[in-house]
Amino acid sequence: xxxxxxxxxxxxxxxxxxxxxxxxxxxxxxxxxxxxxxxxxxxxxxxxxxxxxxxxxxxxxxxxxxxxxxx
Numbered sequence: 001x002x003x004x005x006x007x008x009x010x011x012x013x014x015x016x017x018x019x020x021x022x023x024x025x026x027x028x029x030x031x032x033x034x035x036x037x038x039x040x041x042x043x044x045x046x047x048x049x050x051x052x053x054x055x056x057x058x059x060x061x062x063x064x065x066x067x068x069x070x071x
Contacts, residue, residue, distance in 0.1 A: 006038045013051045023050045030060040 004012070016022050028050035036044045036053070046053045047060060054060070 003035045003037060006036050006043055009034065009036045009046050009053075012048065013046070016048075017051070025050045025052045028052065033057070033060055 013022070025047075028047060030047045030049065030052065032048040033045050034048055035042060036046050044053050044055045045057050045060065052060070
C-alpha cells in the first residue's frame, strides 16, 4: 500500500476529477487504496479509483452486493 500526504492525495484526486477519470463510488471495487498521512500520522485511507475516503480500511470491503451468496 502506497503512502501519501493529505495534500498529495487531494491534488491527485482533483486532477483525476478534472480529467473525468474517477469512477462512481457505488460501482467501484476499491482496488487501488492508499494510506493518507496528516502531520506525520496515519489519517485515512483513500481509493484512487473513485476518491472514497474513510478512517477505517474495513469500510472499503463493504460492497453493495456483499450480501449475495457466492456460487
